[in-house]
Amino acid sequence: MARRSGGHLPQPPLMRFVGVDLAWADRKPSAIVVLEGGKDGPGAPIAFSSGLEHVEEMGDFILSHTPGGGLIGVDAPLVVPNESGARPCDLECTAKWRGYDAGALPANKKLCGDPPRGGRLLRWLGEAGFEHRYDLQAGVPLRAAMEVYPHPSSVALLGLTKIFKYKRSATAQNQEGLAAFQAKLYERLGRIDPPVELGGELAGRLRRNPTLLRGADFERQGDLVDALVCAVTVFHFWRWGAAMWEMAGSAAQGAILLPRAEAFKVPPPGGSG
DSSP, X not given: OOOOGGGOOOOOOOEEEEEEEOOSSTTOOEEEEEEEEOSSSOBEEEEEEEEEOOHHHHHHHHHHTOSSXXXXXXXXXXXXXXXXXXXXXXXXXXXXXXXXXXXXXXXXXXXXTTTTHHHHHHXXXXXXXXXXXXXXXXXOOOEEEEEBOHHHHHHHHHTOSSOOOOOSSOOHHHHHHHHHHHHHHHHXXXXXXXXXXXXXXXXXXXXXXXXXXXXXXXXXXXXXHHHHHHHHHHHHHHHHGGGTEEEEEETTTEEEEEEOHHHHTOOOSOSOO
16 A cells, blocks of 8 residues: 555645735736635745836736646725716725725726726736636635725725725825725734734835835835735635625626725724724
8 A cells, every 4th residue: 555655644735825016007017916815724925016107017026926726815996887977986986995095096097098008918818717706615716807996895894884095106194004005904814714924025015114215115115015916815815705795796897806894894984993
C-alpha cells in the first residue's frame, strides 16, 4: 500500500483575488492589488501595481497573477446601456448607502464612453476565460469578474458610520482622511472573517504618511487603497457568498456587488468614519 508522506492530506487549491481601481477616463492611472487565499485561513497580498494606464497592460498584469482560479473585482462601470442618467444598480446602491456617504456616481454612456473603459477590460478578461457573473458557490474555485464599489464595502468590512474622504486633490482634509483610512485598514483587516494579513512591500506602501504626499503620488496612494478594498471584497464574497453579499441591478443592465448591511451588522450612519 502506498504511504502518504508524513501523513499529510493534499492542500486545497488557493485562489487569487484581484482588486482593480479603474479610472473611468483613458490614460488616467489605475491600481491593482492581488490577494491569495483558500477555503480556510487568511488571505495575503502577493502583488500590486499602481500607475497603470492601458487596459492591455492591466489585463497582462492580471493574467500573469491568475494562472488558476481567480475572482476579479473592478471599481468601475462594466456594463452601461443607458445614454444618460443613472443605471438601476447605481440608484439602488445610493438608496441603501447614501447615509454613509457611500452612494454611487451615476454611470452613463456620456460620462463613461461607449463602450466604457470597464467594458473594454471585461471583454479582454472574457477572452482569457473570465466570466462576468455575480453568482457563485462559496469556496468553489472559478474564474470570474464583477463590478464592486469600495465605499459600501469599506463601511461594512470595517464597521464605519461614514466613509473616509480622501479622493482627488491632496488637501489637508483629504490627506488626513486617507491617513485615518489606512490606519483603520491595519487595525481591522486582520480581525475580519476571513482575515487579511498585510505584509511585504504592500504593507510598506500602506505605511506611507499621506500628509507628506502631493499630486500624483497622493492620488496613486488612494488608488492603491481602493484596489486593496476591492480585492478584500471579492475574497470575502468568495468565502461567504450570498449570505453576506448581494447583487444590485442585473448583469445585462449593469450590476454592483454590495454588502448586506444587516448581515454585517453595520452601525447606523452618522458622525465620522
